[in-house]
Amino acid sequence: MAKDPVRVLVTGAAGQIGYALVPMIARGVMLGPDQPVILHMLDIPPAAEALNGVKMELIDAAFPLLKGVVATTDVSEACAGVNVAVMVGGFPRKEGMERKDVMSKNVSIYRSQASALEKHAAPNCKVLVVANPANTNALILKEFAPSIPECNITCLTRLDHNRALGQISERLDVQVCDVKNVIIWGNHSSTQYPDVTHSTVTTKDGEKAVPGLVNDDEWMKGGFIKTVQQRGAAIIKARKLSSALSAASSACDHIRDWVIGTPEGIWVSMGVYSDGSYNVPPGLIYSFPVTCKDGKWSIVQGLSIDEFSRKKMDATAIELADEKALAYSCLN
Ligand code: NAD
Numbered sequence: 664m665a666k667d668p669v670r671v672l673v674t675g676a677a678g679q680i681g682y683a684l685v686p687m688i689a690r691g692v693m694l695g696p697d698q699p700v701i702l703h704m705l706d707i708p709p710a711a712e713a714l715n716g717v718k719m720e721l722i723d724a725a726f727p728l729l730k731g732v733v734a735t736t737d738v739s740e741a742c743a744g745v746n747v748a749v750m751v752g753g754f755p756r757k758e759g760m761e762r763k764d765v766m767s768k769n770v771s772i773y774r775s776q777a778s779a780l781e782k783h784a785a786p787n788c789k790v791l792v793v794a795n796p797a798n799t800n801a802l803i804l805k806e807f808a809p810s811i812p813e814c815n816i817t818c819l820t821r822l823d824h825n826r827a828l829g830q831i832s833e834r835l836d837v838q839v840c841d842v843k844n845v846i847i848w849g850n851h852s853s854t855q856y857p858d859v860t861h862s863t864v865t866t867k868d869g870e871k872a873v874p875g876l877v878n879d880d881e882w883m884k885g886g887f888i889k890t891v892q893q894r895g896a897a898i899i900k901a902r903k904l905s906s907a908l909s910a911a912s913s914a915c916d917h918i919r920d921w922v923i924g925t926p927e928g929i930w931v932s933m934g935v936y937s938d939g940s941y942n943v944p945p946g947l948i949y950s951f952p953v954t955c956k957d958g959k960w961s962i963v964q965g966l967s968i969d970e971f972s973r974k975k976m977d978a979t980a981i982e983l984a985d986e987k988a989l990a991y992s993c994l995n
C-alpha cells in the first residue's frame with residue numbers, strides 16, 4: 664500500500680541551497696524512494712516571483728513522489744501541518760564576513776519562525792536548521808518554541824562531517840564510503856573540532872584506525888583540522904557564493920539518518936541540545952557523534968577524550984556560549 668505523503672518545509676527555498684535541495688527531496692533522496700512528499704516552500708516577498716519559478720520547475724520535472732507543492736511568503740501557511748522543517752532561510756555570509764556578522768539579521772528571523780512552527784507544524788515535527796549561525800539559530804528556535812520537544816530541534820553539522828570524511832578519503836586514497844566515525848564536535852564554525860581519533864577505514868584486511876593509517880600527527884592536529892574548519896570560507900572564496908550542493912546533500916543525509924536510522928556501527932554528527940554529555944555545558948546546541956533509531960537520536964557515549972581533544976571541545980563550547988549571549992543581546 665502506498666504511504667501517506669510527508670509534508671516537508673524548506674524555508675529560503677528560492678535561494679541557492681533551496682534550489683539544490685528541493686529536487687533532492689522530490690526525488691526521494693531525503694526520505695526514501697517509496698516515500699511520497701508534499702513540499703512547502705517559504706521565502707520572503709521580494710523572492711516571490713523566483714519562488715514561483717522554482718514551483719514551475721518542480722511541476723515540469725514530473726517527480727513521481729511529489730504529491731503537491733505549496734509556494735508561499737506566508738509563514739503560517741508554509742508551516743501548516745509540516746512533519747519535517749528544513750530551515751535554510753536567512754542571509755548567507757559573503758566573502759570577508761565573519762559568521763557573527765550575520766547573527767543579528769538571522770536570530771530575529773528564527774525567533775519569529777519558532778512561533779509559527781509551534782502553532783502550525785505537526786506535533787512531532789523534526790526541525791533541521793541550516794542557516795547560519797546554525798547552532799545559535801537552532802537554540803533561539805528551541806527557546807522560542809517551548810512546546811516543540813527539544814530533541815526535535817537540531818542543526819546541520821553533517822556537511823562538516825562529510826567534509827572530514829572527504830579529506831581522509833583523499834589523504835589515504837581510499838573510497839569515501841570506506842571511511843567512518845569521524846566526529847564534528849561543537850559549533851558549525853571555524854572553532855569546530857573535527858576529530859579522527861576514533862575513526863576507521865574498512866580495508867581488505869579489516870577495520871583499520873585512521874590515526875595509524877595516516878601516521879602523521881602534525882597533519883591530523885594541524886592541516887586536517889584547519890582544512891575542515893575553513894572549508895566553508897574556501898568555497899565562498901572559490902565560488903563567490905557559499906556551498907550549496909554539498910549543503911543540500913548533507914541536509915538530506917541528516918534527515919534521512921534521523922528518520923530512517925543510522926547503519927549498524929556507524930555514527931554521524933548532528934548539532935543537538937546538550938544534555939551535559941562529555942562535560943559539554945547543557946543549554947547549548949552542540950555537535951556530537953550520534954546514532955539514530957526509530958526516529959530518535961542518541962549521543963554516542965563512552966568515547967575516550969584526550970587532552971588535545973578536551974581543549975578543542977571546550978574552545979568551541981566557549982564560542983557557542985558567547986554566540987548565545989550575543990544572540991540575546993541582538994534580540995533585546
Ligand atoms: P541564499 O541567499 O541563496 O538563500 C537564502 C534565501 O532565504 C533567500 O531566497 C532569501 O530570500 C530567503 N530568506 C531571507 N529571509 C527569509 C525569511 N525571513 N524567511 C524565509 N526565507 C528568507 O543563501 P544560501 O546560500 O541558500 O544559504 C542559506 C543559509 O544557509 C545561509 O545562512 C548560509 O550561511 C547557510 N549555510 C549553512 C551551511 C551549514 O552547513 N550549516 C552550509 C551552507 C550554507
Ligand code: LMR
Nearest residue numbers: 756795894895896905906
Ligand atoms: C559552509 O560551511 O559552507 C557555510 O556555513 C558557509 C559559511 O559561512 O561558512
